[in-house]
Amino acid sequence: MQSLTGLEGCDFNETERAAENTCGLVHSCGFHARNCICSELRAAFNADLPKGVNRFALASGQEIEPETLPNSPVIGVLTGSVGIVAHLSDGRRTITGLFFPGDYINLASLNRQLNGAITALAPSAVQVMEQPVFENLLRLSSLTRDHFMDQMNSLLFQLLDHSNDLAKKTPIERIAAFLFELKNRTLPRKSTQFNTVAIPFGRRDIADYLGLQPETVSRGFTTLTTEGVINLPEADLVTIQDVHRLRQIANGGRPRKRGV
């Protein structure tokens, strides 16, 4: 586990980050998308960070090889963005899954293993729960059970939608859909406006997530900008000018060949 830098306590700024959490607790459990289960964790184990639960700060680009983790744990994302990065034999890179604060990755699977490395796409913090602890928590708290089922199902539907994007959408449509995905999945920062989406990582990662080349992503953004659908004051900040049109595009409003 040399790639993991253990934290003495938590050296990422918790109070600053707490604002990003729905639950608002300083000691976030990482599972705070809808229902916060911090209190459940505390009630079950009488501690905010019981034995078998550890937190790590990950630098941008830092990887966790699933095989190196003990007890096939559950990994919760606290802050930042985490992706599952797979490589083909000739080096092509794909981000198959995207995880934001509140999402979790369950590495416990009897019959199937995860392809790819868990990679921080931006400075991130994760919480690693060893499988026995996790199972205990599930057994003790029905609220947690429900939350997890829901969260898992939600992620599943998300992936189905993403498959839809990758399968038949044109580059611009994919980008439009991606913006909505970000809007839905990431919590809006207080400082930003309504229709503003912060893009949490670079063009290359966007491209690898959308099945495109970085250049194509760049071109897509400029096209959407010149058409007045979006604005990008900075490379990692998008303001949506015409939500209706953008939604139209995301839903197939920009086919390859204009219908004859």
Next chain:
Amino acid sequence: MQSLTGLEGCDFNETERAAENTCGLVHSCGFHARNCICSELRAAFNADLPKGVNRFALASGQEIEPETLPNSPVIGVLTGSVGIVAHLSDGRRTITGLFFPGDYINLASLNRQLNGAITALAPSAVQVMEQPVFENLLRLSSLTRDHFMDQMNSLLFQLLDHSNDLAKKTPIERIAAFLFELKNRTLPRKSTQFNTVAIPFGRRDIADYLGLQPETVSRGFTTLTTEGVINLPEADLVTIQDVHRLRQIANGGRPRKRGV
């Protein structure tokens, strides 16, 4: 629910189909991929088909609109192949998810809804469990809980792999990967040989699942055939001649541009 044809009992040939199930029971629960939970269902409710659990036969192409089902049920696939079919505004068609006997689709999600229609890609049979019944079953049987968690996680990893296929693989690579997916996910029929894969639906559906055009799929199959990697004695039957090479291809061994 006019699109559903209710069954008086079960008019699909159970004894014939039972051979396809791991559990081998005549009354298959539809959740028999690894562990059979038929006995759990029976123990919990004292019946093979408790109230709130119904079976339906679906003709090829027949759809179930998720919205028309009561109590956001859990749907288990008993026989055949079921897909989630989504359409873009201009008619482009995508099969975002693929479900085989033993898989299930959980429509209970508080925060997110399923995009697309549940569609039988071949003559199929499904089991619809209303949510309350399902929850009861989960509550009563820890074995079922474990099985479901595992099944869900497995499906999730499957989808991640599929995203990898769609994002960066060339058509031929996708087809190769698809063959392995079929090989892994569908139970081999007794009558067939070792390295034989039965393709359970047509080119169009394959194309919509792999994000290609039917013509491209066809071309891909012929290319693989002429290269001696596979044989296709019939349009829906593939025998793998060179497993090693096919795996190589599925893993990125056929880039767009041969390395200069």
Next chain:
DNA sequence: CGCGCGCTTGAGCCCATTCAATCACTGTGG
């Protein structure tokens, strides 16, 4: 048989990729 349907094969054309250059920005050291 004729018809329909689905799979296969062929020809031409967009358009995303590829290769390459430029630009914007950051941090480092002289």
Next chain:
DNA sequence: CCACAGTGATTGAATGGGCTCAAGCGCGCG
């Protein structure tokens, strides 16, 4: 303070591959 390299985003030009349109073929069915 500027020069410099390094990184990432953007823009440009040319290519090739998958899509589109279309025809041919094989098979089951009325």
